Structures are given as C-alpha cells and as structure tokens.
Amino acid sequence: MSEPVRDPVQIAVPVEGGELSALHWPADAPGAPIVVLVHGITANAMSWARVGAALAGDVEVVAPDLRGRAGSAGLPGPYGLDAHAADLTALLDSLGADGDGGAESTVLVGHSMGAFVATLAAAGPARDRVHGLVLVDGGLAFPQPPGADLDAMLAAVLGPALDRLSMTFPDLAAVRAFWAQHPAVGPWVDVPSVAAYLARDVTGEPPALRSACVPEAVRVDGGDVLANERVLEATTDLPVPATLLWATRGMFDQTPGLYDQVRLAQLGLEPAGITAREVPDTNHYSILWAAQGVEAITAAVRAAAARR
Template identity: 75%
Template sequence: MSPAEDVVTPEEIRIPVEGGELAALYWAADAPAAPLVVLVHGITGNAMAWAPIAAALAGGCEVVAPDLRGRARSAGLPGPYGLSAHAADLTALLERFGADAEGGADATVLVGHSMGGFVTALAAAGSARDLVHGLVLVDGGLPFAVPPAADTDDMLAVFLGPSLERLDLTFPDLPAVRSFWSGHPAVGPWVDHPAVAAFLARDLTGEAPELRSAVVYEAVRVDGADMLRNEAVLEATTDLPVPATLLWATRGMQGQVPGLYDEVRLAGMGLQDAHVTAREVPGTDHWSILWSDQGVQAVTAAVREAAERSR
C-alpha cells in the first residue's frame, strides 16, 4: 500500500488551551525517547490532512496533529482568532507533551502546511522559541505574492477558491460532499483515497440532510489577514532559533503554474541569511504535496533530517 493510501488509526486527544480544549490526533511512538513531531494544517484544513505523513512517521516518532482553533473538532473554541492565538495554542500543546529547552523530547520538530507554516514559524520565533529543535515548512510560511493595494477578502477568495466557497454550502449526505470536492482541480483526483476521504469527513458538522463545514468563517478572515498582511507573521522566518526547510510545490492551490513559490521569488528572499533551505518537490501541487508518494517522502525525509540535526 502506498503512503497516499495508508491509514493508521490515530487516538483522539484534547489539550487544555485558553478558552477550552484543542482537539488533536495522536500517533504513538515505539520508543520513549522518540522525536516529537507536531503537524499543523492550513487555513481551512484539519488534522486528518496529515494522515499519510503521520502514518509514515508513526512508530519512529511521536506524532501530534491538532485541529486549529475554529476548525473541525476545535471549531467550538472561541476567538479571538489570529495566528498569535494559534501559536499560543501550539505552545500549550508542546508543553503538554513535555517539550522543553533541555530536550524533554528527544527532539521536537514543527511541521506546518500552508497557513500552518506561518503558525509554526511564528511559534518558533516567539512563544515556543526554547521548545523547538527543528522546523519544516510545507508550501507555506514565507510571504506569498500579494499586491499591496489588494483587498484581503478578495485575495482570500482568489487564493482559496472552492475551499472557501464550501463554507456557505450545505450537503445532503457524504456522496454530495465527495461530488463537490471531486470538481476541485487539485483535491479532486484524491477524493477516493481513504486518508483524504477521512480528511473531508472530519471537516463536517451537522446532520444529514444539512451537513456543512465546521470551519468558522470569521476565523478564516482573521487568520487570512494575518497570513497576508501581518508584518510580525511575515517576518517570523527572519528570526528563527533553528534552521528551517521549505518544501515547495511546483503547482498551486488550484493546480496552476506557477505555484505559491518559484525559484525566482525564492532567490530574492534572502533565505540563506535566514538559515532556510528551499527544496522543490516536483510533480506536486499545494494539496498533493501532503498525499502523493513524492510529497510524503519529501516531508518525512525533511522531518527526520531536522530531528537528526538537533541531536
């Protein structure tokens, strides 16, 4: 079975945070001194987006993937939203799992996809600075190309497309959800993979015939504004306590070329001074970098390198 199809059943856990409990998925390690790997999803995602990568890491690592505040089973957590709130929740999670400056875990590696890359970078540069030993950014975490005068809501609509549009929809049943996502140019080819089907199902709340996404729209608006405009967020990667790896997809959120990053833009970002190493993952888009064989292999290799480097 390929990594994209592999599903290892995780444990549902809860972590106390400001205002309630953060929902998360947990994959155990086989050894007590294994690295702790925390996987942080994107702006309208949830913890199950990481299932193929978590399955590939589980056993050799202790793996935790939270549902961010305002998403999936953390949708009931109150605002205020914003990437600083997510960074604080992430710090609480790290403390819950014993990460500390003296190495309570063998090594602690943060991995963030899309907006999750900005969250992990902000946490590593700030509230979790002494708790992090490695950082992997997956098609996110470095500033996107945003026209200075562009309206934030308009930019989010362009960036997210159907991922944002679904927040206004209701679905009579799971086949209708599948039908909606099957039309997505990047997610569509993956809707029948067990891990991706589980990710799409975790997004839902309500009862048939009125299923809808659990994502809180206000959380997306506030978080999106931070991701696109907040200088503290956009500059977090210039003050990281550890080297970071950026894995970038050739194609974008809708499968388009160029994607969110390209060689020309990255060359002008001063990554060497920031101790960020950028690597293209050929043949992937913004979504399949999490699910395809080449994406899973690239992310897991980068995580293991980060953990090894911290020893």
C-alpha cells in the same frame, strides 16, 4: 497507491478557552522525538494522515485541529496566528517539550498557513522548545492577488475552499462531488485517507451538512497571513535552520505555484537559514498525499530531529 497502516488516536489538550482536538500517532518507545504537524487555513488534522502514518513509531506525532476548525471549532476567539502559536506552545508543554531536556528533539512542521503558525511559534513563545522546522508550501510571503480588500484577496487565493464555508450539503456524497470538481483535490477524493480528511471537516445533520470551519477564524487568520508584517517577518528570527518544501503547482493545480525558483531567489532565504527544495509533480494539496511528497516531508523531519 498504498495507504497508511497506522490509525491515529484522538486526544484533547487543554488550551485557553477549552480543549484543542488533535490526532496522535504514538512512538514505539519513550524518549522519541516529538513532531507536531500544523495544517492549513481551512484544513484539519486529517490532512496529515499519510505523513503521520509514515512517521509513526519512530517519533511521537501529533496533529492538532487548529482553533476554529473541525474538532476545535468550538474553541472561542480571539483568532489569529498568535492564538495558534500559543495553542501550539500549550500542546508542546503537554507533550513534555518544555525546553529543559524533557524531549529529546522537537520538530514543528507546517503546511500552507500552518507553516506561518509554525514559524511564529518557533520565533516566539515556543522558541526554547523547538529544535527543527519544516515548512511545506508556506511560511514565506505568498504572491499578493489583486483585490480591493481582504475578503476579495482571500476569495482569489482560496476559491472553492472558501466558498464551501457558506454552503450546505444534503449528504457526504454531495461533499465528495463538490471536492471532485476541485482541480487540485479532485483526483484524490476517493483515496481513503483523503476522504477521511474531507469528512472530518463536515458537521451538522443531513440534509444540512456544512463545514466545521468558523468563517471568522478563517478571515482573521487569512488577514495575518496576507498582511501582518510581524507574521511575515517571523522567518528572519528563527532559532533553528528550516527546510522549505515547495510544490511545483499551486492551489488550483496551476503552474507556477505559490513559489518558484525566481520568487524564492528574491526572498533571501540563505541569511534566514532556510533551505528550499522542490517536490516535483505535486500541487499545494497533493504535496501532503503523493508518495514523493510524503517521502520528502518525512525525510526532512527525520533530518531535523537528528540535528539535536
């Protein structure tokens, strides 16, 4: 499989409490559309490497490490999706997406939890700055797993991705071995951009490497995704049409995934201005990495940017 040909540049953006770390793929010319890529609950900016490289040049692409993850792990709480929406708004301001014509077009793209962040920002503090919205296997209420409390629900939804937050690893080879056993991620661990994504999550020194994700950030954010009605209802007040791209398979490569035709039919997408499209033969993770996923996401982004 072909790999991205453009490497991003590391940047830092002033936000409440410090600086938000981000990856930047510059545009080839000034005045290009701005695209912000928002990752999932225990992920980081490098999860978007293949999409960012595919869009680079035509648009200005920025993918932040959300507060409490990877390069932004040192940012303090409070956590929660409102904090991420505020950080995204600060990021857009820094890029010139000020709602007064500073940017030709601005598109928010969110994966998994990042899609909820994108909808909350678009419906709230960044409302006058956002001209397009692309949701990637997220943004609409997930099926509620059985569980007596939030921690049990998060464990049921995230499985190994959550387990690793309390683990240490002797070296990067052990990190790779851990992910190689994951049914959805495993087939991709030796793809260089995915290996870089997994390595970006790692902090500390051997023999005690660990995830950079702050467990409390994951817990608070997960509570918002699963149970915060205001977050779940953000899609009912979007300022622009949105595209939902959904994976056939789920977080553990199972079928059905988080969404399917029956579930989507029950969510009332048309009144909210959301168009749903399946991305065949992808799971919740590989929708960002497989050729058909990258193609679907980049096509949706370009279409959204062109609507301005």
